[in-house]
Amino acid sequence: MADGAGFGTIQVGTEAGAEALWSRCRILLKERVGAGSFQSWISPLRLASVEGGVATLTVPTAFLGSYVARNFQEAILAALAEAGGPASRLVFEAQGRTPMRGAVPMPAAQAAAPMAAPALAPEPAEETQRLDARLTFDRFVVAKSNELAYAAARRISEGMAVGFNPLFLHGGVGLGKTHLMQAIAHEMRARRPHTRVLYLSAEQFMIRFVTALRDRKMMDFKQVFRAVDVLMVDDIQFIAGKDSTQEEFFHTFNALVDQGKQIVLTADRSPVEIAALEERVTSRLQSGLVVQVHPADYELRLGVLQSKLAAARVADPNLRIADGVLDFLATRVTSNLRVLEGALTRLCAQASLVGREITLDLARDCLGDVLRASDRKVSIEEIQRKVAEHYHIRLADLIGPKRLRSFARPRQMAMYLAKTMTSRSLPDIGRRFGGRDHTTVMHGVRKIEELLGTDAQIADDLEILRRALEG
Known part of the structure; x- marks a missing residue:
C-alpha cells in the first residue's frame, strides 16, 4: 500500500494492524468531524479489516452503520488513505448481522448480496406522547394574535416543502401553542398514516436521554430520535442549564435537519430570551421561522x-x-x-x-x-405606571395633552392594555387618560391592533408589559 501523508503504510492483515490503522484514523476524524459527532458516531466503530480495497467496520447497530454510511463515508475513506490503509469503499457489519455496504458503487456480484436494512423506528404511536383528540385544527380559533402561527402549522401539516426549519412558536401560557403542535400531529396522521411523527415535552426528552445514559442504551435513543420524519418538542426552555441534554439535543437537531426532516418547537419566550441556553443551540433555534403567539384579544x-x-x-x-x-x-x-x-x-x-x-x-x-x-x-393606574416606566417617560406626559409621537404611542399602548386587561368601559378609560373621549380610546386600541401585525417592536413591548403586569 502507498504511504499516507504523514503516516507509514500499515499491514492490516492482522487484528493488531487493523487496530493501529484505526487509531490513526480516529485522530484524523476527531479533528475533521468535531468532538460531538465523533463521540456519537465514530467512536463506536471498529475497523475489522482492509482487503481488496474494501474496509470492513463493525458497528453496534445497523442504524448507526446506515447513518455513518450516509454522512461520514467520504471522511472515513479519506482518513484511511491518509493513515496508510487506502480503500475504495466501506462495508458496515452490525454485530451479529449481515454486512451492510456503504453507498459507494459495488461490483455487480457483490451488489447482489443481501444488504442488512437499518433497524426500523418504533411505530409513532409507541413513541408519541398521548395526543388530545380535541386539539385539532378544526377546533382552533384563529385571530390576528395567532394567524401567522396557525398558517405555518397548517403548511407543515400538509407535508409540502416549507422554507423554514425549525418552526419555533413562543408565547405565554394558555395561548394555543400546544394545541397547534398536536393539531399538526393529528393532521399528518390523517393525511399520511405512515409518517413518523414524534411529539413530546422537553422534560420527556430529558428523561429518555438520562435513562438511556444510565442503561447504556444511547444507540437505541439515537435510533428513535433520528429515524423520525417530524420531531415536535414542547416547552424547549426546560433544557436550558442542562448541559448534557443540550448537547444531545443539538446533535439530534443537526442530524434531522441534515436529513431534511421537519422540527417544530415551542417555548414560553423567544430563543434569545432563554437564559442558560448554549449559544450554538440558540443559533440553531433561530435558524428557521420564529413566531410569537400574542395574548388573546x-x-x-x-x-x-x-x-x-x-x-x-x-x-x-x-x-x-x-x-x-x-x-x-x-x-x-x-x-x-x-x-x-x-x-x-x-x-x-x-x-x-x-x-x-x-x-x-x-x-x-x-x-x-x-x-x-x-x-x-391589574388596574388602569398600574398599567399607566408600567407603560411610563417601560418607555422612560413621565406619567404626567403619558396622561397629559401632548401629542408628540414619543408620548402618543405609549399612551395608545396603555389604552390598549386597559381595554384588554381590565373590565373598565371605554368612557371610563378615557376619563383616566386626562378626560379623553371614548372615541380617542377606540382609535388608540385599533392603532395598536394594526401595528401588532406589522411592527415586531410593538409586539415585543406588549408581551413584556403583559408579563410585568400579570406577574
Whole structure:
C-alpha cells in the first residue's frame, strides 16, 4: 500500500494492524468531524479489516452503520488513505448481522448480496406522547394574535416543502401553542398514516436521554430520535442549564435537519430570551421561522367561548345561556385561554346539573374566585405606571395633552392594555387618560391592533408589559 501523508503504510492483515490503522484514523476524524459527532458516531466503530480495497467496520447497530454510511463515508475513506490503509469503499457489519455496504458503487456480484436494512423506528404511536383528540385544527380559533402561527402549522401539516426549519412558536401560557403542535400531529396522521411523527415535552426528552445514559442504551435513543420524519418538542426552555441534554439535543437537531426532516418547537419566550441556553443551540433555534403567539384579544376570547359553547351544546342540547354572558366572560377573564375555557366549563356543568339557565347572576356567583383573581391582577393606574416606566417617560406626559409621537404611542399602548386587561368601559378609560373621549380610546386600541401585525417592536413591548403586569 502507498504511504499516507504523514503516516507509514500499515499491514492490516492482522487484528493488531487493523487496530493501529484505526487509531490513526480516529485522530484524523476527531479533528475533521468535531468532538460531538465523533463521540456519537465514530467512536463506536471498529475497523475489522482492509482487503481488496474494501474496509470492513463493525458497528453496534445497523442504524448507526446506515447513518455513518450516509454522512461520514467520504471522511472515513479519506482518513484511511491518509493513515496508510487506502480503500475504495466501506462495508458496515452490525454485530451479529449481515454486512451492510456503504453507498459507494459495488461490483455487480457483490451488489447482489443481501444488504442488512437499518433497524426500523418504533411505530409513532409507541413513541408519541398521548395526543388530545380535541386539539385539532378544526377546533382552533384563529385571530390576528395567532394567524401567522396557525398558517405555518397548517403548511407543515400538509407535508409540502416549507422554507423554514425549525418552526419555533413562543408565547405565554394558555395561548394555543400546544394545541397547534398536536393539531399538526393529528393532521399528518390523517393525511399520511405512515409518517413518523414524534411529539413530546422537553422534560420527556430529558428523561429518555438520562435513562438511556444510565442503561447504556444511547444507540437505541439515537435510533428513535433520528429515524423520525417530524420531531415536535414542547416547552424547549426546560433544557436550558442542562448541559448534557443540550448537547444531545443539538446533535439530534443537526442530524434531522441534515436529513431534511421537519422540527417544530415551542417555548414560553423567544430563543434569545432563554437564559442558560448554549449559544450554538440558540443559533440553531433561530435558524428557521420564529413566531410569537400574542395574548388573546377580546375577539379571540369571544370566539373561543363560542366554539366551546357549541361543543357543550352537542353534549347537552338543553343547555341554555342568556345574552351577554359570553361577552361578560370575554371581557372579565383575560389571563389566558385555558382559564377562560375552564370558567365556561364550570358554568355549563353547574347549569346542567341543576337544570338552570346560565345567566349573568349565575356566572358572578359560580365564578367569584376567577373574577376576583382577574380583577385584582391589574388596574388602569398600574398599567399607566408600567407603560411610563417601560418607555422612560413621565406619567404626567403619558396622561397629559401632548401629542408628540414619543408620548402618543405609549399612551395608545396603555389604552390598549386597559381595554384588554381590565373590565373598565371605554368612557371610563378615557376619563383616566386626562378626560379623553371614548372615541380617542377606540382609535388608540385599533392603532395598536394594526401595528401588532406589522411592527415586531410593538409586539415585543406588549408581551413584556403583559408579563410585568400579570406577574
